[in-house]
Amino acid sequence: MKLIILETYSQASEWAAKYIRNRIVQFGPGPGRFFTLGLPTGLPRDHPESYHSFMWNNFFKHIDISPENVHILDGNAPDLQAECDVFEEKIKAAGGIELFVGGIGPDGHIAFNEPGSSLVSRTRVKTLAMDTILANARFFDGDLSKVPTMALTVGVGTVMDAREVMILITGAHKAFALYKAIEEGVNHMWTVSAFQQHPNTVFVCDEDATLELKVKTVKYFKGLMLVHNKLVEPLYSMKETGAEKSQSKKPYSD
């Protein structure tokens, strides 16, 4: 695992963005595809809190992505399980996920894999924990009855199959989850901990998220920042020549 600690939320976001950019350039996208993860069911596509709206407003409308390359689980599909199975097929057909980017919940969940989710689970329908429902209530004017109770989500196993995993964790309310994820053992009550068994994980966080970690851990990884920063400097561009691009951009592995 690489644990990248930046001082603030914006610095953490920027580091993550630069890293993803470099990875994309290195990947040499051609028929590269994007997959997006889990959605609550029961929300109409054009509801302002639907994942479609969120992804459109925060991502798709700012880039020139072709709509055919966007795959979002459809929470309103007639056969939800079939929808999930097809999603898994599409991932396989695209050659697997190169880089998975996600966050974690205060209860340590990745995507909507709530505590107790199998660590080898695949894309499926999942009931949401009360904590998650409460956390989402703010998007529904605090009205609990309006918050969806089920979600379609990629499974822990699905994410483990990705060649690289990046988790973004910011804020003090996530600190305990981060502690459980990296300093304690692999446990299905804190599903993010499954990535301890993934060969290629990056955790990007801000100072507040490290509040529950041992001082020793934090100092260790902060000390590695000199080396870790080589992953984002220099910042690569698609406009570079083929020869440079084909060189491996990863100077080391952990």
Place this chain on the structure above:
Amino acid sequence: MPSNKSVSDAPIVQFTNCRILRDHRLQREDLWVREGKILNPEKLFFDEKGSADLQLDCKGSIIAPGFIDVQINGGFGVDFSLATDDFKSGIDLVSQKILSHGVTSFCPTLVTSPPSVYHQVLPQISVKNGGAHGAGILGAHLEGPFISKEKKGAHPEHCLRTFEAGAFQDLLNTYGFLDCVRIVTLAPEMKRSSEVIRELTKRGICVSLGHSVANLSQAEEAVQHGATFITHLFNAMLPFHHRDPGIVGLLTSDKIPAGRRVFYGMISDGIHTNPAALRIAHRAHPKGLVLVTDAIAGMGLAPGRHTLGQQVVEIDGLNTYIAGTKTLSGSVATMDTCVRHFQEATGCSIEMALEAASLHPAQLLGIEHNKGTLNYDSDADFLMLNDNLYVQATYIAGQEVWRQDASSM
């Protein structure tokens, strides 16, 4: 990019690098247009898996809904209150010329005239969509002849009438033809005005109060019967008095029926209203303010003498008076000048100034689902403006119909 638009094959245009007026704010968003309407890009993306056929860089311009002028008596030598042989070409000329002022829809206005004029002119005005030929016509605005003698302003006294005898029938006989009429200005203190107001409102015609000596309760009664607009506030009405605010008091009246809003026209050319008065009105009732030009035939022409219906007016700079008097008669202001002057005089936000010329008139006429906004599925009538609110380009139904540098796209 392959586009697989399942709903329509019509070309989709995406205007980028601009700030659009939406939800009362200027936002950094792209504007998408298809088949003359504003398109929802999220729906296009997810439901149709479509994308833009053409992307236009707006170079940081402001994009606002097209201006709507509900009181314009003519311009460029054309007088809507004159029954000439080439009336139709006159109205076409004005509708084409005002595109450069940012007006995409308007109400040709007729001042007090003899019945013969109405009978000849009104059948020649038809509601029609705008386009490359000119701004759209929403319907006629008939200002008079049922107005007060004491507040006739520039209107000819010998043509004033009452509807005491036959109420609505008198009105119908005078005008002859109501199909294309959108707004009627009258004085509510006249006998039987309530019946007339009710009948007009029932026919979907907007009733406006103006050229009147009504007191506040007469004005409120008129509003209760259906009146929704005030013609050029402050001008041609009793001045505000603290014990009887008159028509001006409608701005803050508590007798307005629930769910209704009283709108008021303001000619913000710097002449008709002192900026301080403009500010008082704006601060009292910002959501009701509708910018109008009240432009006359001389607008757009050199100073000198022109007509306004049965009268002769003299133009000297921005001042327009009945020849030989100091009675104001209309203006030679253009809509975009009014918007700029309004913004400067009141210090209001750009969004507010633009809405006073687009959203508010649309709301007055009850057409805001179609015009006056950049909401999805509205008609794509919009303007590109620079930061100083000078119109750079005018679009109607998504087509460019006028551009600042006169060379086409």
